[in-house]
Amino acid sequence: MNLLPLPLAVFVVDASGAIASWNKACEKLAGHTAADIRRRRLEELIEFDDAREPPLTIAARSELDSSGYLRCADGRRLPVRVTIAPQSLDPEQAGTYSVIVIPRAGLVPPRYALIQDLPTADLIEGLPCVFYVIDQSGHLLLWNHQLEEALEMTSEELPTTNVQYFFEEKDRAEIVQKILDAFDKGSSSHEAEMIGKLGKRTTLLFHCARTNLGDLPCIFGTGLDITARKQTEQGLLIRERAIYSSVNAIVITCCQDGEHPIEYVNPAFEQMTGYTLAEIKGRDPHFMRIEGCDTIEHQRIHDALQNKQSVRSILRNARKNGEVFWNDLRIDPVINADGHVTHFVGVINDITEARHYERRLHHLAHHDPLTGLANRTLLQDQLKFAIDFAVRNDALGALAFLDLDNFKHINDNFGHDAGDVVLREIAHRLRASVRENDTVARVGGDEFVLVINNQAGDEQLADLIERIRLRVSAPINVAGREIVAGTSIGVSRFPHDGDTVDRVMRAADAAMYHAKSLGKNNCQFYSMELNQVVHQHLLLEASLSRAIGNHEMVLGYQPKVDLRTGKVVGAEALVRWHHPINGVVAPDQFIPVAEESGLIVPLGEWVILEACGALKALEALGIEDFVISVNLSARQLRQRQFASQLARTLAHAGVNPRNLELEVTESQLMDHPEEAMEALAELKALGVRLSIDDFGTGYSSLSYLQKFPVDFIKIDRSFLGDVAEHGHTVIARAIIALGHNLQMKVIAEGVETREQLAFLREHDCDQMQGYYFSPALSQASLEELLCRDARLPG
Structure with a gap:
């Protein structure tokens, strides 16, 4: 271990250069006793390389890097570097100067005498932090190798640099004030980022206290590297801000004896639910449940929390004003360093509009937008169900195709708005003509289809179709004008005319085609003879x-x-x-x-x-x-x-x-x-x-x-x-x-x-x-x- 190899001889002189005090290193380095040094002048002990007449004042030399020879007691001339600085960092306490004398390279004793005199030398060198001693001029007297590594500087460079220059310019005034506080009040603490010679940045937590080395007032302290901690803190701040600013509602609960009281909710949660954190802190989130609703999802969430597992669920909750909203909820456990679950984080996305839109899309995908009737997709589903029911239960059902005879004439002569009114009225009349479990669909511009379930017989079915034809053909009042839309109807029966959707629909379509060919505004049932006509048509x-x-x-x-x-x-x-x-x-x-x-x-x-x-x-x-x-x-x-x-x-x-x-x-x-x-x-x-x-x-x-x-x-x-x-x-x-x-x-x-x-x-x-x-x-x-x-x- 090689803790600071340089002996730091420090004199304190007044403005005239008279020596006022010194440390023990001066005596060890030059071999002079206290009696030899007392009342002597600085130029008597140090022969400056740039000596001149008249000699430079101490104040003038404080702005120079000087070199020369230290006159030792045994007659040796020891090559040294000399740094002179005002004794105090405080400009209001000027008047004395610190003179730091450092042997030049090649003449360094094997061990710095001051350190050898300290019983804790090995301890200081082995500290897991920066250790330093600073005199009143703001220069280092003593340090360990951690400081050299942080500053990326050699032991020769460190004592000649005022410590304030180890920091960003914007931080230097605060650094100087903290050092002055330590001299004045006995101690100080602060955080600062130290800048290495090659740009290395290290954030340190400094603690320093006032002491004396012999007659020399100084402060010593430590600097704990908190770079990783600061990075962690910054990451936490960023994540905290992200949670705070998230558009999704976030709720954090802690685990307490099987309960999950709310510890934090973000503003998005407050806005989404209407509850503030102050109102609900300490309550279990299940207070927003709608009783009797989404019970399976509630049980899934309960089981996941009991097992301390993640869970995702889509369910309904109630806002503070009682309004029901759909939410996509994701809950994840938070595990500490010991592997224990301490908290749960819930992220809530309000999907109410999406659910309503999804339902509207589903309705539009299965219904005609003009009349609200079933469209072709829903018709085929309902027809398949009806045919399967009729086959299983030996029942009679029917499919009726209706094609309006004069709809093009209505559009051309009365306008498309009037045509829309006619279509909506026809849809209303058809719904009113059948039972609730029957299906009414619109599959084209002027084409309607009826799925009629569970009929008693052909005569009753024929009577029903004729009543429907008469009702559809009755005049429709549009803006004071009467419009008549006759209809041609083709009817197939299932399972008599077919036991699949395709066969039943083709049979009804053929019957309707036959009805139109006979002069329109009439009804025709599918028959074997009609099938022969259609077959010949297809062959042709x-x-x-x-x-x-x-x-x-x-x-x-x-x-x-x-x-x-x-x-x-x-x-x-x-x-x-x-x-x-x-x-x-x-x-x-x-x-x-x-x-x-x-x-x-x-x-x-x-x-x-x-x-x-x-x-x-x-x-x-x-x-x-x-x-x-x-x-x-x-x-x-x-x-x-x-x-x-x-x-x-x-x-x-x-x-x-x-x-x-x-x-x-x-x-x-x-x-x-x-x-x-x-x-x-x-x-x-x-x-x-x-x-x-x-x-x-x-x-x-x-x-x-x-x-x-x-x-x-x-x-x-x-x-x-x-x-x-x-x-x-x-x-x-x-x-x-x-x-x-x-x-x-x-x-x-x-x-x-x-x-x-x-x-x-x-x-x-x-x-x-x-x-x-x-x-x-x-x-x-x-x-x-x-x-x-x-x-x-x-």
Whole structure:
């Protein structure tokens, strides 16, 4: 062990340099006795290297680092470093100076004599803390190796540095005051962070007391390293602040003889529950329970606390004002150093809004937002339950599909707000028509479904369905206007018509489809005969899909004749199906199927391609001003990219757009007139011709009709009938006049008699088509007809 190897000889001198006192180390180092030193001057004992005339004053040397030689009693000249500092740190007690004399390197005695004289030297060196002795100048007289390690300085550096410079500048005034307090009051204590030469920082708890070394007043003390403790305290402060600032409520309870009294709650807990810490400190948290509620969760919490284990629970509690709230609670034990659980920490998250939102989402996921009825998801669950019950108990149940007949007309003519009122009223009437254990659902815009449980028999079920139909069909008052929404109802029975959800629903849907096909506003029950009809419908749909790809479709072309010249100026392309087994299938059989299934789109594309091919063939024969018209389906008209796709088709085929005419029915245009107007404008921009087919059979608005960019209107065949009857021709004459006034040409279709032809010519109709001139022809026959310039007789 090598405790401070340097002997510190300290003189106390006045401003003139006269020696007033010294320590025993002076005598040991220089060999002088007290009688030799007393009343001598400093320059007599120390020969300064920078000696000058006149000599420097003591005050001047206090600002210098000096070196020189100590004149020993035996005549030796000992090389030393000399540090001179005011005797007191207090500037108001100036007048005397401490002179610290330290032998220079290489001449240090093996052991510092002062330490050798202390019986506790080994003890001081072995202390688990910093030990130091400071004189009144603020310089170190004595220290142990722990101080050297903390300051990262050598033993030669330490005594020449005033102790206040071991600390941050902002702390130095307080450090000096604490040292002065120790000299003045006998002792002092303080915490401070000491800065090492290389930047090491050590937080120490200092305790110092006044003493004397010989005649030299000084203080000695210890500094206990509390760096780890301060870091722990800082961590605790941070965690305490985190708990205090947490948005989650936190409650801390202590364990006392099986009880768990509250020791602390944070502000979030106070805000969440309405209780302050002062009100509930010492109480068990279970005072917020709602008795009889969440008993299983309360038992889980009780068991976990008994077993000193963590637990998480979702349960309800009551706030101070009695309001019930849902909370997500997590409780964890706190274990001390001995392994014993001393406390429990509970973290509470208020999830009341989340629970309400979850319930709203669950309701929305299973109910229609407009009517509050069950939606398709809940319907299927309820239907499955009802079918299973009927199968197990040999009971009769029924599924009724209801489709409103006039709902689109209601929306278009009265507005969507009125439509919503109608739907809500229908929902109310349906709920009122069935029992509480039956299910009423809305599965589409105007489609409702009933699951009717446990019926006595078919007659009672039929009576109930008819009462429902009559109630739904009764007028509904909307803003002073009466609206009637008829309904078509299809009914299947379970388990008679099926024992699975899919079978029962398909049976009811087929029955409803049959009801609508019979004229709407009626009810049909599913039957084996009906099943055969549906089966044939499905087979037809499957065959139609295959037919388009297998080239079973052919086009016929019915000529259009100019009534003034008798010349054939165009033709309407009419699609026919040559079934390999069933022969020719009429258009009125497969076109509705194509419309419902969506196959009308690929079929329509095929018709346009065939028509373009026919136009190119006619062009090769020198016939260039001929127009072929193609019927356009509603699905095609609604396709967003139809116009651009048609442009590519015409360009690829090399067909002049003016040779292609697209026919759109009046009802198609009036379904969504604004959308139809936009679609027709895009088609018109391509250069194709446009015509309105079946004119007079729909509900045209003249304000819209004059805005549609069409070239022709076609008089439906139903308005030509018996032209001998004046009443049968009124509408035809009006359509011709209307078309001409709107700068459109008028075409009459279905012309079959000489009388009809004469009527049309008399009233200046532009074109005609029909069996009177020619039925639909094959492409070859059409080419032959045009090449020989066949005309309608005058």
